[in-house]
Amino acid sequence: MTNIIDKPVVPVGELTAKDFKTPIDVRWCAGCGDYSVLAQLQKIMPTLGIPRENFCVVSGIGCSSRFPYYVNVYGFHTMHGRALPVASGIKIANPDLSVWVITGDGDGMAIGGNHFIHAIRRNMDIKIMLLNNEIYSMTKGQYSPTTQQYSKTKSSPFGAVDYPFNPIALALGSGATFVARSSASNPKHLSYVMQRAAQHKGVSFVEIYSNCVIFTDGIFDKWTDKHFVDENAIFLEENKPLIYGLNRDKGIVIDNLAPMQVQLGEKYSENDLILYNEKNLALAQMIATMSYDNELPRPFGVFYDVEKPSYDELINKQITDTINRMGPGNIDDLMRGDDYWEIK
Amino acid sequence: MEKRIEIIEEVTVRFAGDSGDGMQMTGTLFAKNCGAVGDDVNTFPDYPSEIRPPADTLYGVSAYQVHFGSKKMNTMGDKIDVLFAMNAASVKVNIPYLRKGALIIANSSGFGPSNLKLAKYDSNPLEDGSYSDFNVISIDIPSIMKEELKDLSLQMKQIDRTKNFFTLGIAFWLFSEPLDITIQWLKSKFGKKIEIFESNVRALKAGYRFAEQSPEFKYRYEVPKANMKPGYYRNITGNEAAALGLVAASKKSGLPLYLGSYPITPATEILHHLSGYKQYGVKILQAEDEIAGIASAIGASFAGNLATTTTSGPGLSLKVESLGLAVIMELPLVVIDVQRAGPSTGMPTKPEQSDLFLAMFGRHGEAPIPIIAARSANDCFYAAYEGAQIALKYMTPVFVLSDGYLAQGTEPWLVPTLDELPDFEFEFAKDPNDYKPYKRNPETLARMWSIPGMKGFEHQIGGLEKENITGIVTQDPKNHQLMTEIRAEKVAKIVQDVPDAIIEGEQSGDLLIIGWGSTYGAIKNAFDKLRNEGHKLSFVHLRWLNPFPANLGEIINKFDRIFIPEGNMGQLGFIIQAKFLRSVLGYHKVQGKPFTALEIEQELIKLLKEGK
Numbered sequence: 001m002t003n004i005i006d007k008p009v010v011p012v013g014e015l016t017a018k019d020f021k022t023p024i025d026v027r028w029c030a031g032c033g034d035y036s037v038l039a040q041l042q043k044i045m046p047t048l049g050i051p052r053e054n055f056c057v058v059s060g061i062g063c064s065s066r067f068p069y070y071v072n073v074y075g076f077h078t079m080h081g082r083a084l085p086v087a088s089g090i091k092i093a094n095p096d097l098s099v100w101v102i103t104g105d106g107d108g109m110a111i112g113g114n115h116f117i118h119a120i121r122r123n124m125d126i127k128i129m130l131l132n133n134e135i136y137s138m139t140k141g142q143y144s145p146t147t148q149q150y151s152k153t154k155s156s157p158f159g160a161v162d163y164p165f166n167p168i169a170l171a172l173g174s175g176a177t178f179v180a181r182s183s184a185s186n187p188k189h190l191s192y193v194m195q196r197a198a199q200h201k202g203v204s205f206v207e208i209y210s211n212c213v214i215f216t217d218g219i220f221d222k223w224t225d226k227h228f229v230d231e232n233a234i235f236l237e238e239n240k241p242l243i244y245g246l247n248r249d250k251g252i253v254i255d256n257l258a259p260m261q262v263q264l265g266e267k268y269s270e271n272d273l274i275l276y277n278e279k280n281l282a283l284a285q286m287i288a289t290m291s292y293d294n295e296l297p298r299p300f301g302v303f304y305d306v307e308k309p310s311y312d313e314l315i316n317k318q319i320t321d322t323i324n325r326m327g328p329g330n331i332d333d334l335m336r337g338d339d340y341w342e343i344k
Numbered sequence: 345m346e347k348r349i350e351i352i353e354e355v356t357v358r359f360a361g362d363s364g365d366g367m368q369m370t371g372t373l374f375a376k377n378c379g380a381v382g383d384d385v386n387t388f389p390d391y392p393s394e395i396r397p398p399a400d401t402l403y404g405v406s407a408y409q410v411h412f413g414s415k416k417m418n419t420m421g422d423k424i425d426v427l428f429a430m431n432a433a434s435v436k437v438n439i440p441y442l443r444k445g446a447l448i449i450a451n452s453s454g455f456g457p458s459n460l461k462l463a464k465y466d467s468n469p470l471e472d473g474s475y476s477d478f479n480v481i482s483i484d485i486p487s488i489m490k491e492e493l494k495d496l497s498l499q500m501k502q503i504d505r506t507k508n509f510f511t512l513g514i515a516f517w518l519f520s521e522p523l524d525i526t527i528q529w530l531k532s533k534f535g536k537k538i539e540i541f542e543s544n545v546r547a548l549k550a551g552y553r554f555a556e557q558s559p560e561f562k563y564r565y566e567v568p569k570a571n572m573k574p575g576y577y578r579n580i581t582g583n584e585a586a587a588l589g590l591v592a593a594s595k596k597s598g599l600p601l602y603l604g605s606y607p608i609t610p611a612t613e614i615l616h617h618l619s620g621y622k623q624y625g626v627k628i629l630q631a632e633d634e635i636a637g638i639a640s641a642i643g644a645s646f647a648g649n650l651a652t653t654t655t656s657g658p659g660l661s662l663k664v665e666s667l668g669l670a671v672i673m674e675l676p677l678v679v680i681d682v683q684r685a686g687p688s689t690g691m692p693t694k695p696e697q698s699d700l701f702l703a704m705f706g707r708h709g710e711a712p713i714p715i716i717a718a719r720s721a722n723d724c725f726y727a728a729y730e731g732a733q734i735a736l737k738y739m740t741p742v743f744v745l746s747d748g749y750l751a752q753g754t755e756p757w758l759v760p761t762l763d764e765l766p767d768f769e770f771e772f773a774k775d776p777n778d779y780k781p782y783k784r785n786p787e788t789l790a791r792m793w794s795i796p797g798m799k800g801f802e803h804q805i806g807g808l809e810k811e812n813i814t815g816i817v818t819q820d821p822k823n824h825q826l827m828t829e830i831r832a833e834k835v836a837k838i839v840q841d842v843p844d845a846i847i848e849g850e851q852s853g854d855l856l857i858i859g860w861g862s863t864y865g866a867i868k869n870a871f872d873k874l875r876n877e878g879h880k881l882s883f884v885h886l887r888w889l890n891p892f893p894a895n896l897g898e899i900i901n902k903f904d905r906i907f908i909p910e911g912n913m914g915q916l917g918f919i920i921q922a923k924f925l926r927s928v929l930g931y932h933k934v935q936g937k938p939f940t941a942l943e944i945e946q947e948l949i950k951l952l953k954e955g956k
Contacts, residue, residue, distance in 0.1 A: 022804060024816070053799040058643070059806075068804045069817060074796040076646055077806025078639065079669050085604070085636035089643025089651070090796065092627050093602055097647065097796050115639075118632035315627060322622040329623035331595045335588050336759045339529070340578040341380035 015046040022072045033184030033210030034064050034131055040191045041071065041100070041129075048098065048198050056099045058087040060107035063138050064131035064210070067102035081112030084119040087126050088311075095312045098198070100127045106136045109145040109165050120174040122311035123202045129194070130167055130205070131184075133212035134219055141215040153215070168303055169288040171205040172281065178204040179284065179303040184211065185224040189235070189300065196302055202310045223298040236287065236301035241273035244297055252287075252296070259290055261297065278305040347556075348563035349520070354413025355567065356421030357515065359508075360438055361430030361454075362399055363392060363406045366508040370428075371408025372754075374515055375579055377525050378412040379756040382569035385412040385579065386865065388420035388753040393609070393693045400454070400462040405434045414568040418720075418865030420753060422940035426518070428511045430454050432463035435475070444477055449514060451507055452482040481560045485510050492550045493543050502539075506547035513551020520566045523548055573758055580757045582724035582750035583610070586654075586680055587617035589728030591624050593678075594650050596729075597736060597768040601626045602644035602651045604637040606659060609692040610748040611682035614654040634662035638679070642666060645675040648772075648795035650732055652678040656748075657686045657699055664706050667741060669807050671711040671831060674782070674791045676735035676742075676770075679713075680728065683747040685936045694936030695748035697861050697911035703743045704890060704919065710828045712835040714738075715890040717745040719864035722757045724750055727887065729765065736770035738838055739790040745889075747911070749862045749938045776800030781815035789834035838891055845893040849875055849882040852902035855951060860886040860916050862938060863909055869941035870948060879952055889916070892923070900924050907931065907951060909944055 020042040028034050045055060055073035059065035061080035068075030074097075078086045083101045091099045108116050108130050119126060135153065136142040142155035146167065150159035171179045178200040182193040190208065197204035209220040223233045234244040234252065242252035249264050251273035262268040277283055284304040290296035309317075323329075357374065361367045368389055378385045390407045397404035411421030423443040429435040431454025442448070455470055469475055470482045485507040486500070493503055516523055527545055534541040555561045580588075594601035603626065605615045619628050627649065631637040638653040645651035655663060660681050670677045683699045685691035703715050714734055718727035724746050731744040773779045773794040781803045782791045794801030803815060811818045812826055847856075848871065859867040864885050871883045884899060886892065900906060900920070908917045909931040917928040931947045933939055 051799065053797055053802055056647075056796045057804075061807075068806065071804070073802050075802075075804030075806075076643070077804070077808060078642075079665055079807055082635060082639040082666070085631060085639035086643035086646070088629060088636075089602065089604055089640030089645075089649075090647040091643075092629060092640070093600070093644035093647035093649040093651075094795075094797055114632055115636055118636070311629075315629075319622050319625055319627070323625070326623050328625075329621070331592055331624065331762045334621070334624065335592065335761075336576055337578050337580075338532075339376055340576050340759065341376075341525075342576050343382060343572045343574050 015052060017042040017046060019052065020045045020072050022070055024069050026070050028063060029213055031213040036184040036187055036190065037129065037131060037208055037210060038067065038070055040187060040194055044191065044194050044198060050098045054097050056090055056097050057102060058083045058090065058099065059102045060112055062104040062107045064102050064104040065107055081107055081115065084112060084115040088119055088124050091125055091312045092315060095316050100129065102129050102131065105132045105134060105144045105146040109167060117174040120171055120176045120203050120205065123177055123308055125202055125310040125312050127197050127204045130207050131210040132167065132207055133210050133216055135212055135215045137212050137215050166288060166291055167207045172285050172288055172304060176205050176304065177202040177308055178305050181207045181300050183209040183220060183224040183300065193302065200305060201307060232297050234297040234299050236276050236299055236303060238276060238278050241270050241275055243270060243273060259286055259296060278302050347561065349566055350563055351566050351568065353415060355425045355565065356409065356411045356423065357426045358407055358409045358424045358438060359428045360405055360407035360434035363397055363404050364399065365430045367406045367408050370508040370512050371410055373526055373529060374512060375410045375754060377521055378410065379577055379579055380525050381521060382572060383412045383414060383567055384417045384570040384572065384756065385410060386417040386420050386753065386755045400431055400433055400459050402433045402437055402463060405437045412567065414570045418868045419941055422942045428515065430507065432459045432465055436463050442478060446478050448475060448478050448480045450480060450482045451485045453484050453486045488550060488554065489547055492546050496539060496543060498543065506543050509544045509547035510551035513548040514555045517552045517555035518564055520564055523552060576759045577756045578759055579754040580721060581752055581754050582718065582721040582746050583613035584617050585721055585725035586728045586746060587614045589725040590652055590732065591621055591626065592762060592765060593729045593732035595762060596765055597650055597732065599648065599650040602641060602649035604629045604631050604640035605654045606631050606634045606637045608656045608659045610684055610751045611654045611656045614680060634659035635666060638663040638666040641677055642670050642675060645677050652680065654680040656682050656684045658689065660699060660702055667713060668707045668709060668711045670741040671713060672807055673805065674739045676739055678728065678731045678735050678742055678744060680744045680746065682751045683745060691936045693748060695911065695938060696934055697747060700912065700915040703745060710832065712832050713741050713743055714835055714838050715743040715745060716888055717861040718750055719861060719885060719887060721750050721753050721755050733768055734838055734841060736768055737790060738788050738834055739793060740835065745861060747862050773801055780813045781805055782810060783813050789830060789837055836891055839894050842888040842891060842893050844895045845884045845886065845899055847882050847884055847899055850880050853880055853882065854903065855881055855905045855907060856903035857883045858886060858906060858908045860889060860910065863911065866939040866941045866944050867909060870944035873945060874948055897924050900926055905929060909939060
């Protein structure tokens with residue numbers, strides 16, 4: 001994996017990660033993946049060229065949703081599942097703000113599922129960090145919409161029969177303009193992906209595998225542990241072939257309109273592999289299907305990144321355009337309307 | 345021929361026809377004309393919930409009722425004096441609402457075999473004596489108009505469409521009203537579409553002339569002018585008034601207006617109106633659901649906009665959790681609930697006053713919210729404006745209650761200017777060194793407000809209980825008790841901005857009527873009538889339901905009996921009994937229709953006869 005960062009990391013003024021920490025003790029369990037995400041966010045924020053007072057961190061309910069209390073910017077810890085509509089209101093009210101939503105698989109995919117697809121559909125300029133641990137941890141271990149089928153949890157002692165969501169595919173299907181996946185156990189890659197998300201204008205969706213040490217410890221090891229990552233994970237990079245493996249001897253080709261894993265050597269060479277293109281929605285959707293189902297390596301990185309105007313931008317533009325064209329409205333005229341009469 | 349002229353103080357007219365007959369426009373124009381010539385007017389549209397119901401059916405009837413006269417009207421009118429009916433179905437459905445001896449002016453072309461069949465009449469009621477309780481004048485409007493418009497080479501369908509203006513012409517003759525206001529309106533609306541303009545003006549004049557010349561019209565009416573305050577007037581619905589109240593509040597407070605809303609009958613027109621006010625900087629999110637509507641408004645409020653959400657019963661049920669968040673966040677938010685008949689989907693287009701309990705108590709935890717209820721269509725403007733004032737001054741969500749009757753009914757509104765409206769009292773925090781998110785104004789207990797973008801005021805708060813002053817999350821037992829009490833005390837303190845209740849009639853004695861919301865007009869008319877007849881009665885109408893006016897307890901104790909008519913099963917009565925430990929006589933109507941003055945009058949007469 002290489003580290004591509006568009007902009008050099010230059011702190012704004014004197015501010016550093018320390019200035020983005022609150023004096024409150026962080027209360028996650030020791031070893032929780034969320035610590036890593038918090039540290040990356042605090043490191044990135046001072047580098048973005050945005051004044052501290054223009055950041056807003058919004059969350060719903062759940063372990064990851066305690067985030068706002070730990071980031072020394074404007075923070076709003078809202079209701080279960082409702083971070084996105086609250087954040088949408090904030091962003092529409094003041095489009096100059098950099099609005100971050102920290103959510104989890106329960107908060108964002110279950111109770112907040114409706115808000116998730118619609119905030120994305122509108123391309124609301126919000127940075128959504130979904131800290132996925134495939135379990136409801138705060139309520140002590142029930143299966144979530146991303147829990148793998150047949151997992152035994154407190155609320156599925158015989159195994160969950162629910163089929164899980166694929167958050168990446170859901171975001172792409174909802175019309176996201178930036179979709180990425182990273183892992184809390186890979187801080188370098190996480191930092192890169194979060195910076196890309198921050199720089200994207202429009203909705204940014206990042207699924208972050210965040211290990212729960214209590215209820216689902218180790219479930220992501222297959223793709224995130226340093227002993228397995230090279231063999232089981234594939235890192236998407238713009239204009240680079242989909243190649244992976246400890247010896248970089250495996251790759252992904254398209255076969256029968258679906259991704260297929262191949263061994264490089266006699267039959268296939270690097271030239272046969274998919275050349276990744278972040279602007280190709282069909283490709284992104286195809287790569288998103290690489291998951292449990294088809295026993296393909298798990299993709300990480302930026303799946304999709306295109307520009308289109310955001311809701312907050314468009315709705316505020318309608319206002320400024322109308323005022324530019326017709327002048328600011330006169331309230332007295334509006335109240336009187338067209339169909340008035342005078343009694344003398 | 346010579347026509348008798350009769351002077352009348354008030355009259356109720358209903359224009360009724362098939363959904364495509366243009367009855368809403370006809371009624372609106374008639375009402376506007378009445379207002380413009382100096383009468384007071386109160387209107388109510390009555391149309392099917394279906395968008396385009398099958399033609400000529402009983403459920404496809406669309407009507408518009410206009411009650412006008414020389415005194416304050418207050419209601420849409422109890423019984424219909426004159427019915428203009430375009431087809432058989434539109435007479436049939438309105439029969440129960442006609443005064444005995446009422447005049448029916450019927451378009452006979454709407455009584456053909458298929459019309460009769462769809463209206464479920466076995467024979468033609470115009471001919472078989474079915475309407476013998478009424479005076480009927482039947483006119484074949486399309487054939488008259490065919491003659492009138494023969495030089496314009498119009499299709500029969502277009503000729504048929506002029507029958508509403510023909511009807512309007514008859515109405516203007518009947519009530520001795522001028523035509524020029526309507527002709528002017530047609531000119532501004534259709535001036536460029538010559539054919540439409542010309543055919544409708546001719547229809548208007550032909551109707552007028554027809555009534556003048558027809559021997560069947562034996563007399564006409566004159567309605568003296570009402571004593572209206574000088575100024576500019578317009579007819580306005582409660583929903584448009586509410587929208588304007590919010591925009592005026594935005595302008596006067598200097599905060600951009602934000603609406604997060606999901607379409608719902610009968611509140612949707614507020615969303616329609618506000619979404620057109622781009623020139624006034626109104627920001628809209630038509631949300632994916634009711635929850636997102638209010639949640640986004642809470643976000644916009646956090647970011648410093650004047651935030652509002654509009655809804656009706658089923659939507660309010662979904663907003664309940666978010667209301668609790670607004671309470672604990674202590675953020676300003678105006679919640680407009682246009683009440684409709686419930687529970688569940690209930691009767692979406694029909695009014696009821698049955699959300700009072702939900703507004704008052706419908707939260708988990710101790711979460712008091714101030715409530716103001718509009719008493720008329722015009723008052724929706726002032727209630728929304730005042731709701732915004734209180735929300736910002738006290739940093740709290742505020743309920744503005746309206747209902748389907750106020751929302752769609754109209755009355756003339758003496759339009760204020762922005763200058764005449766009261767100022768807003770609120771401020772953003774100024775000194776970062778002195779800032780704590782829950783430090784309070786001692787007068788109002790409003791917490792200090794700072795918004796994202798303000799340097800040095802960064803803070804982190806949410807739905808978790810927080811320490812007083814600092815806003816830091818805590819589960820300290822005594823602090824939770826303290827914060828609960830502060831939130832209650834803050835809402836109670838609003839009483840300093842609630843005007844004292846005023847007793848109309850006897851200042852003490854036997855029977856006190858207490859009303860709230862849209863029952864005002866019906867109670868007022870019944871009350872005035874009985875007082876004029878010499879009965880001893882008293883009336884207090886409440887706009888503020890939480891907190892109640894400071895003097896309400898004192899007033900209640902001056903009377904032996906308390907009578908509360910309301911459009912629910914006794915919700916205000918329940919609250920008054922609990923708060924003031926007085927038993928209450930209730931009168932409860934939940935029929936999807938507002939009270940008529942007559943119903944209230946009859947109930948009052950019963951009570952007066954019974955005595956203590």
